[in-house]
Amino acid sequence: MDSIAGSKSSLTWAVNISVVLLVALWLFPTVGLLVSSFRTSDQIATSGWWKALFPSVQNLTLRADAPELQVREGDLYVIEGDLFEVGKDVEISVFGVSSRAIDAFKVGETGELVKGGDITVSVEGHYRMTNIEPFEGSRGQRIFVTAKTPPEFTLDNYHNVLFDPSNREGMAKAFFNTLTVTIPATIIPIVIAAFAAYALAWMEFPGRALLIAAIVGLLVVPLQLALIPLLKFHNEIGIGKGYLGAWMAHTGFGLPLAIYLLRNYMVGLPRDIIENAKVDGASDFQIFVKIILPLSFPALASFAIFQFLWTWNDLLVALVFLIDSTGETTVMTKQIVELLGTRGGNWEILATSAFVSIAVPLAVFFAMQKYLVRGLLAGSVK
Amino acid sequence: MHPALQGLVTIILGVGGCVAYFYLSNQILDKVLFPARGQNAGRNITRANMIRPWLFVLPALLALGLYLAYPVVETLRLSLTERVTMSDGSTTYNWVGVDNYAQMFNEPKFWEAMRNNIMWLFVVPAFSTAFGLLAAQLTDRIKWGNVAKSMIFMPMAISFVGAAVIFKLVYDMRPVTQDQIGVLNALYLTFGGTEPKAWLTIPVWNNFFLMAVLIWIQTGFAMVILSAALRGIPEGTIEAAIVDGANPFQLFFKIKVPQIQGTILVVWTTITIVVLKVFDIVFAMTNGQWETQVLANYMFDKLFRANDWGVGSASAMVIMLLVTPILIWNVRNARKEMK
Numbered sequence: 001m002d003s004i005a006g007s008k009s010s011l012t013w014a015v016n017i018s019v020v021l022l023v024a025l026w027l028f029p030t031v032g033l034l035v036s037s038f039r040t041s042d043q044i045a046t047s048g049w050w051k052a053l054f055p056s057v058q059n060l061t062l063r064a065d066a067p068e069l070q071v072r073e074g075d076l077y078v079i080e081g082d083l084f085e086v087g088k089d090v091e092i093s094v095f096g097v098s099s100r101a102i103d104a105f106k107v108g109e110t111g112e113l114v115k116g117g118d119i120t121v122s123v124e125g126h127y128r129m130t131n132i133e134p135f136e137g138s139r140g141q142r143i144f145v146t147a148k149t150p151p152e153f154t155l156d157n158y159h160n161v162l163f164d165p166s167n168r169e170g171m172a173k174a175f176f177n178t179l180t181v182t183i184p185a186t187i188i189p190i191v192i193a194a195f196a197a198y199a200l201a202w203m204e205f206p207g208r209a210l211l212i213a214a215i216v217g218l219l220v221v222p223l224q225l226a227l228i229p230l231l232k233f234h235n236e237i238g239i240g241k242g243y244l245g246a247w248m249a250h251t252g253f254g255l256p257l258a259i260y261l262l263r264n265y266m267v268g269l270p271r272d273i274i275e276n277a278k279v280d281g282a283s284d285f286q287i288f289v290k291i292i293l294p295l296s297f298p299a300l301a302s303f304a305i306f307q308f309l310w311t312w313n314d315l316l317v318a319l320v321f322l323i324d325s326t327g328e329t330t331v332m333t334k335q336i337v338e339l340l341g342t343r344g345g346n347w348e349i350l351a352t353s354a355f356v357s358i359a360v361p362l363a364v365f366f367a368m369q370k371y372l373v374r375g376l377l378a379g380s381v382k
Numbered sequence: 383m384h385p386a387l388q389g390l391v392t393i394i395l396g397v398g399g400c401v402a403y404f405y406l407s408n409q410i411l412d413k414v415l416f417p418a419r420g421q422n423a424g425r426n427i428t429r430a431n432m433i434r435p436w437l438f439v440l441p442a443l444l445a446l447g448l449y450l451a452y453p454v455v456e457t458l459r460l461s462l463t464e465r466v467t468m469s470d471g472s473t474t475y476n477w478v479g480v481d482n483y484a485q486m487f488n489e490p491k492f493w494e495a496m497r498n499n500i501m502w503l504f505v506v507p508a509f510s511t512a513f514g515l516l517a518a519q520l521t522d523r524i525k526w527g528n529v530a531k532s533m534i535f536m537p538m539a540i541s542f543v544g545a546a547v548i549f550k551l552v553y554d555m556r557p558v559t560q561d562q563i564g565v566l567n568a569l570y571l572t573f574g575g576t577e578p579k580a581w582l583t584i585p586v587w588n589n590f591f592l593m594a595v596l597i598w599i600q601t602g603f604a605m606v607i608l609s610a611a612l613r614g615i616p617e618g619t620i621e622a623a624i625v626d627g628a629n630p631f632q633l634f635f636k637i638k639v640p641q642i643q644g645t646i647l648v649v650w651t652t653i654t655i656v657v658l659k660v661f662d663i664v665f666a667m668t669n670g671q672w673e674t675q676v677l678a679n680y681m682f683d684k685l686f687r688a689n690d691w692g693v694g695s696a697s698a699m700v701i702m703l704l705v706t707p708i709l710i711w712n713v714r715n716a717r718k719e720m721k
Contacts, residue, residue, distance in 0.1 A: 011630065012523075012524075015520050015523050015524055016524055018520055019517075019520050019521055019524060019527075019530050022513075022516070022517055022520070022530070022534065023530050023533045023534060026533060026534045026536075026537070026598065026601075027533055027536075028565070029548045029549060029551070029552050029565075029598070030536070030537070030540070030548055032548070032551055032552065032565065033547065033548045033551055036551065044563060045563065046560070046561060047561050047563070048561060048562060048563050048564075048565070048568050049551075049563070050565070050568075180388070183393065184392045184393045184396060187393055187396070187397060188392075188393070188396040188397065188400070191396070191397050191400040191401065192400055192441045192442050192445060193442060195400075195404055195438045195439070195441070195442070196438060196439045196441070196442035196443075198438060199434075199435045199438035199439045200439065203434065203435040203438065204435075205432070205435040205436070208435075209717070209720060211439065211443075212716065212720065213713050213716060213717055214446075214451075215446070216712050216713050216716040217709050217712070217713045218446060218450045218451070219712070220655050220705050220708055220709050220712060221450050221454060221702070221705070221709070222658065222659050222678075222698070222701045222702060222705055223659060224659065224661075224678055224681055224698045224701050225453050225454055225457045225698045225699075225701070225702055226449060226450065226453035226457075227453075227685060227698070228453075228456075228457065228460060228685060228691055228694065228695060228698075229452065229453040229456035229457055229460070230449065230453060232456075233448075243388060243392070244392070247392060247396075248449070249449065251445060251449075252445045252446065252448065252449020252450060253449060253450070255442055255445055255446055255449075255450075256446065256450065259442060283408070283412070284408075284434055284438075285404065285405065285408045309538075309539055312541070313540075313541030313542065313543070313544070314541075315541070315542065315543055315661075315662045315665070315666075316661055316662065316682075319682075319686075320686075333541055333543040333544075333662070336543050336544070336547060336666075337543060337665065337666050340546070340547065340550070340666055340667075347551060347554075347563070350547055350550075350551075351547070351551070353547075354543075354544050354547040354548070357541065357543075357544055358539075358540050358541070358544045361539040361540065361541070362536070362539050362540070364539065365536065365538070365539035366532070369532055369535070372538075373535075373606050376603065376606050376607060377606070377607065377610050
């Protein structure tokens, strides 16, 4: 194609570079959140995540050992130790002993302590405080350093968000609640829709065309219209807010797309197979279960992915039909919105929680992208 | 009962119930009501076959009717009534005619939501489709196009809420004395800005920052559909144009784009419907503050914060009204295609 187009290599280069830019633009925001979820809150607050991949210069507040650890060396009282773990690749440039002058001394210089005595700090963080009087007090001397530290990542955020049972804002419960909503809400509409799609595709009956048109119409009816009438209905029949209501709502809202996708696919199956089976005496029920269902697997998979992504990512249906005032049945999307309100600045928690909820759909997406694309192509009303 | 167990029971009951219903109802039809034997065997088979389709579509019809068709009618009714709690705790619905609509039209917040929704309606489908078309055309021509496509397509799998968090980090603001942790402010300061800005609180412009989130999500969808359409263009027309000396840009705008106009329209309308229902992004990022209200969030506010079912239903009807032209267009197209 390139050769017939007679396109010069410069154009190919331009295309390649444009696509690189486009992909980078599209990935950049997500990568930012992913990187942030592996950083401590201090790191996130003091530098942009794009700097996390490189060594960064930071102002740190550290503490020397407490005076009770001092030793005598001749006439002097000495406290000695390391500000960083030994072997860590840090590079201190300046230090100070007062928050008003954090860069008072260069590394290698001898600094003066406020209450008397001297201090030296080495490039890699070894410090030595000496005084002719004993050091007093219960807490160690504060030392302010400006240091270049290597990139550092942590799994603590994930541990905190997923496995810490004392964390009431954790995602573990919400994760299982989301799963509980999602699986029945994905499977049940498929079963109902498959039968209906078969009838609409391969059985003759009056009103069939009208039904198909109605389903195409219902495809675009906004969810918003259903909220109040159905909440009222659920309260009247006594199921109120809860899983049952959420499953039913998701089933109802998912059906038009399910029927539409499956019918379009089934209509395209070869007529011969079905007619031969009929001649051999198979009933419609047998034809459906033994022939149509196995052949329709790609369409079933397409819809299953759509419905799974939609129910997993849903917020509105969960808010209206599922989550009651106790909050026991909260789902991840709701949990994240709450965190946005109460912990708007705590990016380590937000980023990690968001990624926990994004991870599963992303895995499904990359594993089954083929079916998703196929479903999209079949599902957009032509 | 533990919810997970309850879920499992529901799956078994739901799926088992459906299968049992279909199986048993077919059995009853064939064996009990119209058995295919005796002197009326022929007539019975015909009758059974007339009823059978309805057995297949019945559960779907009930669910669709109850969960989608009935709510349209009921919402219309509720929008014309006022919910009153009586002294004994019961609620009644009084007919108030178009009062709810009149009240809504007098609220500046409603007009703000309308204005924003109209901006969303133009900007999001336009940019998503344009980016999608660009991405489809560019990725079709390079070796690693499929990888690039799946990267651009990926946001489709991310929830609106997840995307809201992602973009809140992009738009984050720190005081000027600190390092910026939001990319946008960092770039803004690098390229000559003096003060970091709280992007989501600058009226009118903040709407575009919210729209960017949806464009980011929907571009992948547009790209996938348009890419398939581009590949479906007959080779002959392209070769003829090349022979006639068309350059790549002419080839794209004068030969390819006109041939996929229909698909572009489909993509545009599909995204339009998504835009009309957009709720989560606004709810999670600004909740309609700083003049970013949209209809769906306005409606949610009315229903569940102000507890005003009348006005809430009225605003839902406005959304329905805006969807209706697309609904009719889709139905007409579908009918045309079936004939």
